[in-house]
Amino acid sequence: MFVDFFHDLKSNGVPVSLREYLSLLEALDRDVINRDIEEFYYLSRAALVKDEKNLDKFDVVFSKTFKGLQALSETEIAEIPTEWLQSLTENFLTEEEKAAVEALGGWEKIMEELQKRLEEQKERHEGGNKWIGTGGTSPFGADGYNPEGIRIGQEKGRHGRAVKVWDKREYKNLDGDVEIGTRNIKVALRRLRRFARDGVPDKLDLDGTIKSTANAGYLDIKLEAERRNKINVLLFFDVGGSMDPHIKLCEELFSAARAEFKTMEHFYFHNCLYEGVWKDNARRHSDKIPTWDVLHKYPADYKIIFVGDASMSPYEIVHAGASVEHWNEEAGGAWLQRVMDIYTSAVWLNPTPERFWTHSGSTDLIKQIFNDRMFPLTLDGLDAAMRELSR
Amino acid sequence: MSGKFEGTQNYIATEDLRIAVNAALTLERPLLVKGEPGTGKTVLAEEVAKALDLELLTWHIKSTTKAHQGLYEYDAITRLRDSQLGDERVKDIKNYINRGKLWEAFAYQGRVVLLIDEIDKADIEFPNDLLQELDRMEFFVYETGETIKAETRPLVIITSNNEKELPDAFLRRCFFHYIAFPDHETMTEIVKVHFPDLKSRLVKEALSVFYEVRDVPGLKKKPSTSELLDWLKLLMNEDIDETTLRERDPNKLIPPLHGALLKNEQDVQLFEKLAFLARRERN
Numbered sequence: 001m002f003v004d005f006f007h008d009l010k011s012n013g014v015p016v017s018l019r020e021y022l023s024l025l026e027a028l029d030r031d032v033i034n035r036d037i038e039e040f041y042y043l044s045r046a047a048l049v050k051d052e053k054n055l056d057k058f059d060v061v062f063s064k065t066f067k068g069l070q071a072l073s074e075t076e077i078a079e080i081p082t083e084w085l086q087s088l089t090e091n092f093l094t095e096e097e098k099a100a101v102e103a104l105g106g107w108e109k110i111m112e113e114l115q116k117r118l119e120e121q122k123e124r125h126e127g128g129n130k131w132i133g134t135g136g137t138s139p140f141g142a143d144g145y146n147p148e149g150i151r152i153g154q155e156k157g158r159h160g161r162a163v164k165v166w167d168k169r170e171y172k173n174l175d176g177d178v179e180i181g182t183r184n185i186k187v188a189l190r191r192l193r194r195f196a197r198d199g200v201p202d203k204l205d206l207d208g209t210i211k212s213t214a215n216a217g218y219l220d221i222k223l224e225a226e227r228r229n230k231i232n233v234l235l236f237f238d239v240g241g242s243m244d245p246h247i248k249l250c251e252e253l254f255s256a257a258r259a260e261f262k263t264m265e266h267f268y269f270h271n272c273l274y275e276g277v278w279k280d281n282a283r284r285h286s287d288k289i290p291t292w293d294v295l296h297k298y299p300a301d302y303k304i305i306f307v308g309d310a311s312m313s314p315y316e317i318v319h320a321g322a323s324v325e326h327w328n329e330e331a332g333g334a335w336l337q338r339v340m341d342i343y344t345s346a347v348w349l350n351p352t353p354e355r356f357w358t359h360s361g362s363t364d365l366i367k368q369i370f371n372d373r374m375f376p377l378t379l380d381g382l383d384a385a386m387r388e389l390s391r
Numbered sequence: 392m393s394g395k396f397e398g399t400q401n402y403i404a405t406e407d408l409r410i411a412v413n414a415a416l417t418l419e420r421p422l423l424v425k426g427e428p429g430t431g432k433t434v435l436a437e438e439v440a441k442a443l444d445l446e447l448l449t450w451h452i453k454s455t456t457k458a459h460q461g462l463y464e465y466d467a468i469t470r471l472r473d474s475q476l477g478d479e480r481v482k483d484i485k486n487y488i489n490r491g492k493l494w495e496a497f498a499y500q501g502r503v504v505l506l507i508d509e510i511d512k513a514d515i516e517f518p519n520d521l522l523q524e525l526d527r528m529e530f531f532v533y534e535t536g537e538t539i540k541a542e543t544r545p546l547v548i549i550t551s552n553n554e555k556e557l558p559d560a561f562l563r564r565c566f567f568h569y570i571a572f573p574d575h576e577t578m579t580e581i582v583k584v585h586f587p588d589l590k591s592r593l594v595k596e597a598l599s600v601f602y603e604v605r606d607v608p609g610l611k612k613k614p615s616t617s618e619l620l621d622w623l624k625l626l627m628n629e630d631i632d633e634t635t636l637r638e639r640d641p642n643k644l645i646p647p648l649h650g651a652l653l654k655n656e657q658d659v660q661l662f663e664k665l666a667f668l669a670r671r672e673r674n
Contacts, residue, residue, distance in 0.1 A: 019563050023418060032414045039410055046411035050562035052425060052569040200455075204468065219475050221468055259515055259556050262454070286609050 005044075005065045012061050014054045023047050037066065189260040189386060201225045233257065234298055234343075235266040236273065238308030239281055241324075246351035249377055250307055253349075257305075267294065271312040272332030273339065274323055291335060295342055303389045304339060304346035307377065310367075311352065311360040318365070336369045346370065347385045351377040402431070402438035403573075403581045411568040412439060421525055421547035423562070426570030429615030432550040435570075436506035439548065446499065448545075449506045450492035452513045458520030461491040461507075465534050484534050493524060497541035504546045511551040518561040526564055573616060575602065585620050589627065596636035597623060600646050604653070609661060614652040622651035 002024075009016045024047040033039035041062060049058045201223040208222035235257060237243075237250060257264055267277035267289070276288035315322035317333040340346060348366060350357065354376045357363045367374045373388055375381040396412045398404035404412070412435075415422035424432045440447035450461055470487040473480060480486045490498075496505040510518060524530045525547060529540035549565065551557065573581060575598065582594050601622070605613050614622075625648045635647060646652065653659050 015559065017563055023420065023566075027414045027418055030417050032417045033410060038406070042407040042410040043414055045407065046414055046422075046566045046568055050423070050559075050565065050567045055569060219471060221471060223468070255556065 002044075005061070008061045008065055009048060009058065012057050014049065014057050014061065016048050020048050020050075041066075189256055189382070231261060232263040232298070232302045233261045233265070234294075234302050234304050235264060236277065236304070236306045236308075237266060237268050238271060238306075239268045240270050242309050242311055243351075246309065246377070249351050253307065253377065253382075265298070269308075270325055271308075271323070272316045273306075273335040274326075274328045274332055275330065275335070291338075295338060300342055300344065302343060302345075304343045305385070305389075306346070306348040306370075308348070308350065309352045310348065310350055310357075310363040310374070312362045314361045314365055317362055317369075333365065333369060336366065340369060340371070345389045345391070346373065347388055348374040349377045349381065349385060350374055354381075396439055396442055399438045399442045401441075401584055402434065403577060403584055404435075404438075405573075405577060408435075408568055408570070411566055415548075415566045416443075416546055418566075419528075419544040419546075421549055421565045423549045423551065423557075423565040423567045424570060425551050425553055425567070427572055427613075427615050428552060429617040430570045430572060431616060432570060433506065433508055436504055436508075436548040436550075439546070440504040443502075443504070443546075445501075445546070446503045447506060448492055448496050448499075448503055449508060451508045452510050452517070454512050454514075456513050456517070458513075458517050458524075459491075461493040461521065462524065462530050462539075463491050463494050463532060464489045488532065488534060493521075493530070494539055496545040496547075497528060497530075497539050499543075499545065502543045502545060504548065507547065507549045509552060510549050511554040511557065515555060515558075518557050522560060522564065578616070578619070581616060582620070582623060586623055586627065589623065590633065593626070593633040593636070594623075596633040597626060600636055601652070604646065607661070607665070610653075610658050612654050612658065614654075618652050618654070622648060625651050 002021075006016060006021050024044055027033075027043055027047060028040075033043050044062070045055070045058060049055055203224055203226050205222040205224040208224065209220065212220040212222055235254070237254070243250070254266065267279060268281055269277050273291065275291050277291055277294060278288050280287055313322060313324075316324070316331075317336075318331055320329055320331050321327055322331070348370045350363070352363075357367075357374075363374075373385075375385040375388075396404070396409060396416065398409060411422060414420075424435060426432055436449070437447060439445075465484075466487045466489060470481055470484075492505065496503050527540075528544045529538055531538050578598060578601075579594060582589065582598070586594075597619075601614065601619050604610075629648065631647055649659065649662070653662065
């Protein structure tokens with residue numbers, strides 16, 4: 001029963017195990033649900049998916065298995081690229097036009113049509129009244145006017161109840177797709193532990209007790225606080241451009257670090273550190289945090305880890321105004337130097353293999369600023385970096 | 392076996408949530424609930440207990456909580472002190488074993504709902520340390536040599552805010568439910584349950600203002616269900632009517648009594664900035 005479904009889930013990257021499969025069967029056996037596909041969907045989802053980032057994959061596989069629809073890869077092709085639907089114009093139609101659009105037919109018909117046109121249409125389209133795109137009067141696409149239309153690629157507006165829940169793919173943006181093989185990285189990060197006694201004294205201090213008992217002549221118990229990891233970490237990630245090939249590695253590092261360190265803050269920058277950093281890459285321009293604020297906020301005992309390939313134009317480091325994205329008042333090198341002046345423990349992790357480092361002048365420059373504390377982003381490099389930081 | 396969970400008068404449970412709860416109830420496995428803060432994870436346990444007419448035991452997890460504290464703690468230090476004073480109690484080790492929440496739940500006569508709240512606050516190893524105990528619903532007390540075993544397995548509800556990832560082995564043993572942010576329809580129902588005599592037009596206006604606020608990009612903390620309910624309570628107290636809400640006057644871009652919706656000064660500033668921009672555009 002459902003063995004194919006189980007295997008499909010596994011091969012599509014939903015981490016399911018036999019145990020979960022058996023609990024699903026057990027639940028079915030004990031009549032937790034009625035014989036109803038929607039209820040079965042909810043039950044199997046609760047039993048098999050354990051992380052919201054896998055919910056979307058699950059929805060896709062479920063839809064494929066139980067409706068005999070397209071395979072996973074085809075579904076992805078049929079999905080409409082968002083660029084097509086990028087809103088360009090706000091459209092204002094006349095009353096007659098609105099009436100004409102309304103005459104197009106019912107919901108069912110529109111769905112059929114959509115399917116057909118998706119198959120026919122291969123390019124981006126704007127205006128007009130048939131193809132899918134922006135600003136037209138076709139029932140499909142965003143920002144156009146059609147009272148029976150379907151919104152695609154817009155934030156607002158949901159499909160109604162007519163669409164099956166699993167086909168809505170509501171959990172799409174939770175799909176983080178971070179690899180789970182972070183155990184090794186965690187072990188390497190574990191080197192960076194500095195235990196300190198902190199908090200309520202609730203553990204028996206054996207040495208202290210023996211000493212004070214001998215002094216007092218009766219049993220005199222001494223307590224001490226427990227040892228805890230007191231390491232605080234600031235992570236700076238280079239994003240975009242030449243860092244794109246290293247995204248997976250950085251995600252692994254990030255998720256391992258998040259699990260390992262109790263106090264960890266992360267920021268993003270592009271190519272080199274300038275006067276602003278950001279926490280959410282989607283809003284890098286609207287939500288910039290002044291670098292000064294970061295430097296003032298976190299005390300000097302924080303450990304600093306920069307992650308970046310350090311390959312850029314050398315001018316970005318030595319000259320003002322050389323940033324590729326904006327006009328920077330001060331050179332990137334000045335900002336890096338400020339970080340180095342405040343924080344004694346700082347390293348740069350470089351995902352490019354070490355043998356290519358000499359090929360870009362900027363890598364050498366940054367290495368100099370970091371007093372040679374640049375390490376490759378491999379397990380060994382990470383290990384060495386953590387030793388350096390815990391010094 | 393108790394009946395099935397169908398939501399309560401005070402709690403709107405979507406169908407997927409009901410099925411997840413019932414699966415956990417029937418198979419006697421823990422239910423892990425995740426979701427944005429303020430979408431009613433903790434309240435769920437309370438309402439399940441109420442609906443099934445069961446007792447609720449709550450174990451709040453803090454960063455310092457250790458797994459064994461849920462089982463029991465042997466208070467050796469008090470015993471040592473007592474032994475110097477010649478206290479009679481000292482002869483029985485049982486006097487110095489303090490029961491934890493899991494023990495209480497296991498020893499309970501009949502079924503009980505055990506809420507392990509915010510499990511992600513604890514140390515990384517915490518969930519792993521509870522694997523066997525939650526799986527078999529039994530544990531061994533070394534000091535007295537007895538085994539504590541649950542006669543009726545409690546319904547365990549675990550909530551997490553996703554601050555730390557939970558280990559796979561732990562996840563395998565649970566049912567999982569992610570409380571998605573309620574859509575307009577469900578939200579209207581939720582509001583109706585909490586404020587039955589609220590004028591429906593006020594609700595409509597308030598909800599659209601609420602979703603507009605949620606859609607503003609760049610908010611540090613998006614308001615969630617519990618904030619909406621607080622805000623509505625305030626609106627009712629201040630007797631603000633729907634026309635005030637409907638006025639989309641750029642001068643009043645900040646919704647009335649925004650303090651209930653926006654919880655930090657950066658967000659309020661962001662709103663003020665937007666209001667300012669809107670005003671400038673108009674002039």
